[in-house]
C-alpha cells in the first residue's frame with residue numbers, strides 16, 4: 277500500500293490545509309493536535325527514518341485552531357545519509373494529502389550577538405552553503421526552480437501578524453545551510469555572517485527547494501538555540517540544542533498556533 281493510501285486508511289481522506297516539519301526538540305507541538313492520528317514513518321512505504329535523538333519520526337494528522345493539518349514530527353537530515361533529497365517522499369506526501377503550504381521550523385545557531393539564544397527568527401531568505409541541491413538528477417525542466425521569494429511573502433506577513441497576536445518578538449533574517457553533522461568552526465561562522473547570514477543550521481534549505489519544486493508555498497522559522505561557534509567562547513553540543521529548544525516550547529507553540537489560526 278502506498279504511504280498516501282495508508283494515511284487515508286488511518287486518518288481519513290479529508291484534505292489538510294498545511295503541512296509542518298518540526299525541528300530538534302520542537303516535535304511536542306504535534307502532541308497538542310486534536311483528534312490526532314499518529315503514523316510512524318516506519319509504517320509508511322518510502323518514508324525516510326531518522327536516527328537523530330530528539331526527532332521522533334511520525335506523521336501526525338489532526339486539527340489545530342479548527343484547521344486540519346499534518347505535522348511531520350522529526351525530519352531526516354542530509355548528513356544522515358548524504359542524500360539531499362531524503363525528505364522528498366515526505367514532502368510529496370503532504371502535497372498528496374492536499375497541503376497548499378509547508379511550515380518549516382529548525383534549531384539554529386546565530387551569527388549575531390544581538391540575536392541571542394531563545395530568539396525566534398522568521399526566515400526571509402537562505403544561503404545554500406552546502407553546495408548540495410536536492411534537485412540534482414531531476415530530469416525535467418521544472419528543476420530550474422525560481423528561488424526569489426522562496427519564503428512566501430504572504431505567509432511571511434501571516435507569521436508577522438501571528439507574532440503580533442501572540443505577543444512574540446519575532447526577529448527576521450537569512451538562514452545559511454551547512455551540511456553538518458559537525459558544527460561550524462568559528463572562522464566559518466564569522467565568514468557566513470559577513471556574507472549576510474543571520475543564522476546557521478543543518479536543515480530546512482533542501483526541504484524548501486523540494487517544496488518549491490512541487491509548488492508548495494513555504495514559510496520557515498528558526499529557533500536560535502546558541503550563539504554560533506566562536507561567538508560565546510563555549511563549546512557547542514546537540515544536548516544544548518535540545519535543552520534550549522525545549523525551553524522555548526511555549527513561545528514557539530503560541531506563535532505557530534496563531535499562524536495556523538491565520539488572522
Ligand code: HPA
Nearest residue numbers: 383384385476477478517
Ligand atoms: N550550527 C548548526 N546547526 C545548529 C546550531 C549551530 O550552531 N545550533 C543548532 N543547530
